Amino acid sequence: MSLRAATAVFALLTAAFTMTAVPVMAVAEPVDHPIALPGLGLGRTLEFPGREHEVTLTLPILPGLAPTALVGAMRLPPNVARATLDARSGDRFLDRVTLPTDPRAPVRISLLGAAVENNAVTVTLTSSLVPEPGICVDDWMGRPATLADASVVYFGEEAQPATVAEFLPPALQRLTIYMPGDPTEAESAGVLSLSTAVTARYTRQPVALDIRRIESGTTLPDHPPAFLERQIVVRTGTEAGLRLSGGPTPVLTVSGDEKSLPTQIRLLTSDLAKAAMASAATAVGLPAAPQLAPDTTTLQELGQGKLSATAIGYVRVDFAIDQTRLGRPSKNVRIHVHGNHTPLPQTLNGQLAVTVGERQIAAWPVEPTGTFDQWVTIPDELLGRFTTVSVTLQQAGLTHGCGLEQPVTLTIDPDGEVRGELAKPPVPPGLGAVPQALLPRVQVGLETPGFADTVRAAQILIAVQRLTAVPLRPELVSIEEVERSGLPAILVVPHGQSPEVPTLPLSRNGETLVVYGDDAYLRSRIDLTPPLEFGSLQAVWSGRRTVLVATSTNAPDHLDRVLNWLVADPDRSFQLTGPVLLQAGDREPEFFDPLAGTAEADAAAAMDDSGIPVAHTLALAGGILLAAGVLAGLVILLRRRRRR
Numbered sequence: 001m002s003l004r005a006a007t008a009v010f011a012l013l014t015a016a017f018t019m020t021a022v023p024v025m026a027v028a029e030p031v032d033h034p035i036a037l038p039g040l041g042l043g044r045t046l047e048f049p050g051r052e053h054e055v056t057l058t059l060p061i062l063p064g065l066a067p068t069a070l071v072g073a074m075r076l077p078p079n080v081a082r083a084t085l086d087a088r089s090g091d092r093f094l095d096r097v098t099l100p101t102d103p104r105a106p107v108r109i110s111l112l113g114a115a116v117e118n119n120a121v122t123v124t125l126t127s128s129l130v131p132e133p134g135i136c137v138d139d140w141m142g143r144p145a146t147l148a149d150a151s152v153v154y155f156g157e158e159a160q161p162a163t164v165a166e167f168l169p170p171a172l173q174r175l176t177i178y179m180p181g182d183p184t185e186a187e188s189a190g191v192l193s194l195s196t197a198v199t200a201r202y203t204r205q206p207v208a209l210d211i212r213r214i215e216s217g218t219t220l221p222d223h224p225p226a227f228l229e230r231q232i233v234v235r236t237g238t239e240a241g242l243r244l245s246g247g248p249t250p251v252l253t254v255s256g257d258e259k260s261l262p263t264q265i266r267l268l269t270s271d272l273a274k275a276a277m278a279s280a281a282t283a284v285g286l287p288a289a290p291q292l293a294p295d296t297t298t299l300q301e302l303g304q305g306k307l308s309a310t311a312i313g314y315v316r317v318d319f320a321i322d323q324t325r326l327g328r329p330s331k332n333v334r335i336h337v338h339g340n341h342t343p344l345p346q347t348l349n350g351q352l353a354v355t356v357g358e359r360q361i362a363a364w365p366v367e368p369t370g371t372f373d374q375w376v377t378i379p380d381e382l383l384g385r386f387t388t389v390s391v392t393l394q395q396a397g398l399t400h401g402c403g404l405e406q407p408v409t410l411t412i413d414p415d416g417e418v419r420g421e422l423a424k425p426p427v428p429p430g431l432g433a434v435p436q437a438l439l440p441r442v443q444v445g446l447e448t449p450g451f452a453d454t455v456r457a458a459q460i461l462i463a464v465q466r467l468t469a470v471p472l473r474p475e476l477v478s479i480e481e482v483e484r485s486g487l488p489a490i491l492v493v494p495h496g497q498s499p500e501v502p503t504l505p506l507s508r509n510g511e512t513l514v515v516y517g518d519d520a521y522l523r524s525r526i527d528l529t530p531p532l533e534f535g536s537l538q539a540v541w542s543g544r545r546t547v548l549v550a551t552s553t554n555a556p557d558h559l560d561r562v563l564n565w566l567v568a569d570p571d572r573s574f575q576l577t578g579p580v581l582l583q584a585g586d587r588e589p590e591f592f593d594p595l596a597g598t599a600e601a602d603a604a605a606a607m608d609d610s611g612i613p614v615a616h617t618l619a620l621a622g623g624i625l626l627a628a629g630v631l632a633g634l635v636i637l638l639r640r641r642r643r644r
Contacts, residue, residue, distance in 0.1 A: 029157070032068075032154070032155055033155070033156075033158075034071065034151040034153050034154075035151055035152050035153075035154060035171065036150070036151045037150045037151065038204075038206055039171055039205055040152060040171055041171075041202075041204030041205050042204075044148075044150075045147060045148050045150065046072075046125070046146070046150055047144040047146050047147075048125075048129075048144055048145040048146070048147075049144035049309075049311070050310065050311060051128070051129050052126065052127060052128050052129070053126070053127050053144075053145075054126050054127075056122060056123070056124045056125075057070075057122070057124075057125070058122050059111075059120060059122075060119065060120050060169075060171060061116060061119045061120055061170075062169055062170060062171055062228070063158060063159040063160075063166065063169055064156045064157050064159030065155065065156040065157075065158060066116075066121075066154060067111050067121060067123075067152050067153070067154055068111055068153050068155045069108050069109060069110050069111055069112075070087070070111060070123075070147075070150065070152055070153070071107065071108045071109075071151050071152075071153060072106070072148060072149050072151065073104060073106060073107060073147070073148050073149050074100065074103070074105075074145065074146070074147050074148075075103040075146045075148055076099060076101060076129070076145050077129070077144065077145060079131050079132050079135045080101070080132070081131060081132040081133065082099075082130050083098070083099040083127065083128065083129045083130065083145065084099060084127070084128050085097050085107070085109060085125060085127050086126045086128075087109045087111060087123055087126075089111075089113070089123050090115050092113055092114070094110055094111055094112065094113055094123070095109050095110040099145075103148075107147065127145055129145060158228065160225070160249075160250050161230075162244070162250075163244065164244055164268070167230060167244060167250075168201070168230065168269070169228060169230075171205060172198075172202055172207050172228055172229075172230060173205075173207065173208065173227065173228040174208045174209075174226060174229040174230075175207060175208070175209050175210070175231075175232065176209075176210045176211075176221070176223075176230070176231045177191055177195065177209065177211045177231075177232050177234060178211075178214045178234070179191050179212075179213070179214060179234050179235070179451065180213070181214065181215060183451060183454060184236050184258075185258065185449065186236050186257060186258035187234055187235060187236055187261075188446075188457075188476055189258070189261070189476040190234045190254065190261045190262065190265060191211060191458055192444060192458055192461060192474045193265050194234060194254070194265050194268075194269075195211070195461055195462055196458075196465050196471065196474055197265060197266070198269060199461075199465040199466060200269075200470075200472070203465070204469075206570040209458070209462055209567070211454075211455050214233065220233060220251050224248070225249060225250075230252070231249075231252070232253075233252070233253045233254065235253065235254075236256070236257060236258075237256065239255060240256035240260035240261070241255060241264060242254055242264055242267065242268060243255070252268075254268065294326075294327070295419065295420070295421075296417055296418070297325075297326065297418050298414065298415050298416060298417055299335075299414045299415070299416050300414035302320070302322055302325045302326070303320075303325060304319040305414060307319055307339070307411065307413075307414050308410065309410055310408065310409040312406070313394075313395050314392065314393070314395070315341070315392065315393045316390055316391070316393075316410075317391045317392075317410050317412050318388055318389070318390050319391075319412070320386050320387065321333060321383075321386070321387040321389060321418065322386050323383070323384075323387075323436040324385065324386075324435055324436050324439070324467055324469075324470055325468065325469070326418075326436065327436070327439050327470055328436055328437075329422070329425075329426030329433055329436045329437045330421065330422065330427070330436075331380050331383070331420065331421050331422075332377065332380070332419075332421045333377070333378045333419070333420040334375055334376065334378075334417075334418070335376050335377075335378070335416060335417070335419075336373075336375055336416040336418075337362075337374050337375070337376050337391060337412060337416055338372060338373040338412070338416055339372060339412040339413045339416075340370050340411055341366070341370050341372075341408060341409060342370060342406075342407075342409050342410075343368060343370035344366060344370075344408070348395050348396065349365070349366065349395075350366045350394055350395040351363055351364070351365055351366065351393075352364055352365075352391065353391070353392050354374075354389060355389075355390045355392070356378060356379075356387060356388070356390075357382065359382060361376060361377070361379065361382070362374065362376045366393065380423075380427050383427050384432065385428070385432055385433075385434075385467065391410070391412055425541040425546075426541070426546060428577070429539075429541060429579070430505075430539045430577065430578050430579035431537070431576040431578060431579065431580075431581065431591075432577045432578070433539060433541075433546055434464050434539065434576060435465065435467050435472060437488055437545075437546035438464065438472060438488040438546065439468075439472065439488075440470075440472070440473055441473045441475060441487055441488070442472055442473065442474055442487065442488045442490055443474075443477050443481065443485055443488070443490070444457050444474050444476050444477070444490045444492070445478060445479035445481070445490070445491050446476070446479070446492050447479065447491075447492060447495060447497065448494075452494075453492045453494065456492045456550055456559070456560070456563055457476075457490060457492045457550075459564070459566065459567045460490055460537070460548065460550055460563065461474055461490070462567055463563075463566045464548075464573070467573050467574065467576075474490075479491065479493075480500065482547075483500040486544050488546050488547070489547045490550070491548070491549045491551075492550045493550070493551045494535075494550070494552055494556035494559045494560075495552070495554050495556065496552060496554060497554075501549055502540050502547055503516055504536075504538045504540055504549060504551070504580075505517070505538055505579040505580050505594055506538065506579075506580050508532065508553045510531065511527055511528055511529055511530075511531045512525050512526065512527050513525065513526040513528060516594070524594075531553070532584055533555040533584060533585075534553055534558050534582055534583060535550075535551070535552035535553075535555060535556070535559030535560070535561060535582075535584075536551060536552065536559070536562060536580055536581060536582045536583070537559075537563070537566070537580075537581040538579055538580045538581075539579055540579070550562075550563065558583050558584065561583045562582075565583070565588065565589045566581070566589070575591070577591060578591045578592065578593035579592075580592040580593070580594075
């Protein structure tokens with residue numbers, strides 16, 4: 001072969017190799033994707049109390065991905081000689097690992113081979129702890145073995161949705177919503193409804209929501225979707241429906257007029273979306289989801305399923321009374337606590353007790369039959385948004401020595417009734433009353449209808465909706481309509497210029513800070529030079545409903561810092577307490593309560609000769625000192641900045 005011919009053959013082979021190699025390199029390789037347990041709605045840690053304990057996990061099969069391992073760091077209680085953790089799926093044994101005693105050592109449990117059913121795998125983890133020789137440890141209930149910083153490892157490459165039914169996956173990390181920079185009222189209302197509905201769908205997952213403008217001539221999407229991210233465009237149009245663009249960067253467009261657009265959003269976030277096995281779908285006459293606000297419900301209906309525990313000597317079962325699931329602010333909450341426990345031998349007796357926090361609210365001796373049936377009332381001052389109730393069985397009497405004691409099982413019937421009355425004003429008050437005081441319908445009024453105030457309202461709704469799986473139903477109306485209505489409301493007034501805003505716990509009049517109590521009595525006035533600029537989210541009881549007000553001293557940037565801080569971390573929603581969330585200067589947002597420390601004076605409600613409650617006079621003096629102390633740091637900070 002001549003040199004010219006050999007060169008030609010080499011060139012052809014090189015071109016053929018290049019043509020075949022490029023597509024192979026363009027295909028993404030399957031990789032591991034660790035997803036933390038909160039991202040799957042499974043809490044932060046897994047606890048294994050006692051010598052042996054089982055925890056069952058249901059893990060979704062994600063599009064193009066399958067769970068292959070559970071990883072984390074196992075923290076063992078003291079005096080453990082050795083410990084193991086088994087994983088099985090149904091009758092299939094998956095893996096067994098010996099747990100290290102170093103709490104920082106990583107643990108990896110294989111989930112390969114788990115059976116898939118209903119697009120999910122169910123895995124049971126069983127712990128086994130053996131005490132050190134010569135150490136008699138009856139139980140580790142107070143110090144359970146804990147799998148911390150746990151994640152589920154998924155292997156594969158995420159598949160992008162091709163139909164409306166596939167658009168929202170079982171687990172979602174980010175949702176990007178696009179809307180016009182100058183939205184119509186229907187588009188703003190659609191964004192509020194969509195943000196709230198998606199947050200409600202993924203209540204137990206920390207989904208990040210980002211709302212962006214659609215600029216003229218903008219190509220959508222403006223960025224490729226990240227891992228487990230979805231992108232939606234909301235716009236008005238004569239043709240109602242849901243339309244999914246295909247390809248590696250699919251975008252779902254939700255369109256319709258002011259009447260049909262809300263229906264399309266309900267279709268997307270409802271179970272009926274599973275039937276939309278096409279790239280386009282249109283909903284017609286889909287009703288709004290019913291709301292739960294009963295006078296009587298059960299522990300089971302409040303999400304309390306497995307109410308049983310086994311231990312030696314001391315056994316405890318916890319359950320939660322969730323006012324958000326009750327669907328309204330409640331008072332005089334009564335619980336029918338009935339169930340059974342392992343009958344105690346004649347050498348032992350015991351007591352059943354019910355506690356809320358550190359306060360015991362009921363107690364009675366055990367019956368020989370091992371059954372119990374009692375009604376328990378939670379004092380209103382102990383009620384919170386979520387109230388944890390503990391039922392304990394404490395044994396006493398003659399013991400039989402190490403290793404000879406028999407465990408006792410305590411079981412509470414989940415059909416036990418829970419009764420309550422509508423609380424006006426709500427208990428607890430202020431920001432602690434949300435979201436239950438905003439259910440089921442909440443009106444939203446914007447000082448300046450448009451993109452910025454729509455985003456602010458959406459941030460508030462997202463932060464509030466993260467507290468409950470019961471969907472909020474936002475209704476965008478004028479501020480004047482909010483004033484005329486008696487429904488719960490959210491007002492977005494970043495410049496604080498609307499006359500319809502009720503009297504707030506904290507406001508500014510010129511250079512004077514004005515502090516009010518929850519009963520609209522003046523607490524204090526504080527003159528500040530220069531005037532304090534701040535933004536806040538405040539909750540106020542108007543005498544007939546709760547109003548949530550996002551406002552500022554004509555300094556919208558401070559309000560945006562409050563709301564951005566609030567939605568940046570889902571856990572911050574659970575910190576909402578007191579009447580005011582405040583941000584001023586360069587400080588982090590903080591909670592401010594002008595009534596802190598004056599509750600006892602207010603409870604006295606004694607009257608002086610002038611007919612004015614003495615408690616209010618005392619609260620006025622206390623409020624001045626308290627407000628001055630809380631705000632002193634802000635004033636000093638601003639003065640230092642002024643001198644600089």
